[in-house]
Amino acid sequence: MIQVPQGFRLAAANADFRGKKLKRNDLCLVLSDVPANAAGVFTTNLFKAAPVLISQEHLASGAPMRGVLINSGQANACTGDKGLEDCRASLDMVARALCGQGTDIGAETLLPASTGVIGAHMDMEKWRAAMPALTGSLGSIDLEGLARAMMTTDAFPKMAGAVLELENGCVRLAGVAKGAGMICPNMATMLALVMCDAAVPAGMWRAMFRRAADATFNRVSVDGDTSTNDSLFGLANGASGVSVRDGDLPRLEKALTDVLGQLAYMLVKDGEGATKVMHIHVSGAKNDAEAEKVARAVGHSQLVKTAMFGRDPNWGRIVAAAGRSGADFDPMELKVTLCGVELFSGGRPSDLDFDALLEKPLENVDIPLEISLGSGTGKARLLASDLSTGYVTLNSDYRS
């Protein structure tokens, strides 16, 4: 069981946002007992949900934050000005309810996130009704309870943590995420949150959080679509009393990257209808950006994804995707190695019996795919799901 870092209390409640009287929580709150340095990474989609806009506004102040408020079932996206008002009203309610319990925080120190049906306005009556249960549960919810309250169609709750012995003492990191689960009318929203009880200067924390997100959450592909609501938060509250020294920063960043990396891996593994996780590693590109082009072209290719689902060592589709990626390399230098078996080099498929050699390895969930371009030192990694009949069924049958 992953421990919640010091000075954080978790709360969750069932607000019935889906209107289906399900016995599950759909509202949760992470509260830091002291102001925490806060970082956020958000969807780059032009259509940003109200909670994304308001989280960005709160973070832009540079001030420390007290918490994150997440609901599932109502995305509050494409809801116009009323959506912004509703979002602010929900934060006010939480701040007032906490005040009634003796915890005095400003609504502008809360970061909101939502996932669920887009286009519809939030049901503020349901928010109001859920407040006593939410604030009443504060401190009684564990990390898994938090992860479960964020879930939409995720098959499993997603949690990761790390304990780090630094020179001045021990610090903890713990994170939760929800994946690309779909909900009527179907947006794949990625939400994640990492808590850390180390004392890290705000600028350092923000910079390392952005780099860690870039190396992990920005390196996954389920279907290439991005949502109106994608949000990723990081709070460092210093409640451990352990100040991170300059010499400790690389280790803290590594631990943070590891926690985000575990969560990102779980997202791909739990991608809709996914049966495989391709671990794509491109090397030998002219630069990292060129390597990323190849990784994304291969990882997003419907033909490569369906081949993986079919356990088919289809070098032709991999080679063709690399060739149309827009990256500049010499086709004669390309090497493709799948599950340790070299499929292609020197412009030709290798002379091995791929089907026999790869029949067993391709039954695994995790499929390593190495692509070497032989044209430089640029490299990139990407985790990509396969494309199954299950994906199409899930995404075309939402009415049923």
Added chain:
Amino acid sequence: MIQVPQGFRLAAANADFRGKKLKRNDLCLVLSDVPANAAGVFTTNLFKAAPVLISQEHLASGAPMRGVLINSGQANACTGDKGLEDCRASLDMVARALCGQGTDIGAETLLPASTGVIGAHMDMEKWRAAMPALTGSLGSIDLEGLARAMMTTDAFPKMAGAVLELENGCVRLAGVAKGAGMICPNMATMLALVMCDAAVPAGMWRAMFRRAADATFNRVSVDGDTSTNDSLFGLANGASGVSVRDGDLPRLEKALTDVLGQLAYMLVKDGEGATKVMHIHVSGAKNDAEAEKVARAVGHSQLVKTAMFGRDPNWGRIVAAAGRSGADFDPMELKVTLCGVELFSGGRPSDLDFDALLEKPLENVDIPLEISLGSGTGKARLLASDLSTGYVTLNSDYRS
């Protein structure tokens, strides 16, 4: 029945390139009785099949061509130097066989194209054995026979034609295409050929052919993957005796664009597992390139494609794809109209009962989708297939 333009003779034979003793032709030849002005558009993939490289070489001379030679079942891609030798040998065989019949052409006036299994070397014995049947059939094959000899897993042969009354007389256009059918180990290859019996200056013909291809074949999306072998040819032989005057050029270009457009439409309609053709029209972008970004993001989106398969008027997926396209526009100005019903404007879904209004229209094969960005005069069109369980089954089960 579409007439073959004057001065072209067609030939086809069964070379059994697939080695399955199927009763179908897999080799075909288009021969012009006189040298024809020739144009070609080819895959931009870095991995170009041997016939693509050789066709590009022959066209680079600027000299008129005598014909196009197409085989299906063996792609001759990723076959190295031997692939180039084999391709040249196949052209020599045809030139020699024609010479034996009294038709004297140089092998360098033939344009080769291949589709089928990649990575394997061609079986030159099969080429040799098929020569008498191929050249013996010259003139006895009609347009449909030509279209059928190019097919791989296409569900139907693809043909289109036009007759144009110009000031000096009547000219004909006729074209054939094969679609994104798959064949072990599975490359989606697009091949097409247009014959025209008008006398058009070479430079004019090449320029209009490129523009027409750009407006049609480069505006379709089945799965976003491009093959090693995609090739598109245009031959104008002047055999009608009708010289195209400057004032006729726009009408000829329109007819050519129309023929290529019909073929491109058939490719999408016969895309693997496709049940729908989305006719995406983006307008109001800052410029045409920005409009194209939106059209491609929407047309390639797995979430939009699966929604169409599921007959789901899912405005959220369309809006989100536009929003992540990279095009710059004001989200409040975006309008989405599906089958004539406005789904979204002013940042909000419209207040209509989409499901009721669109239930019947979404049963159609052809689905018009208008996206207006309200930010300029740029526009773009794209034809895109849906994404069905059939696509995934076809592309993951190739072994069965």
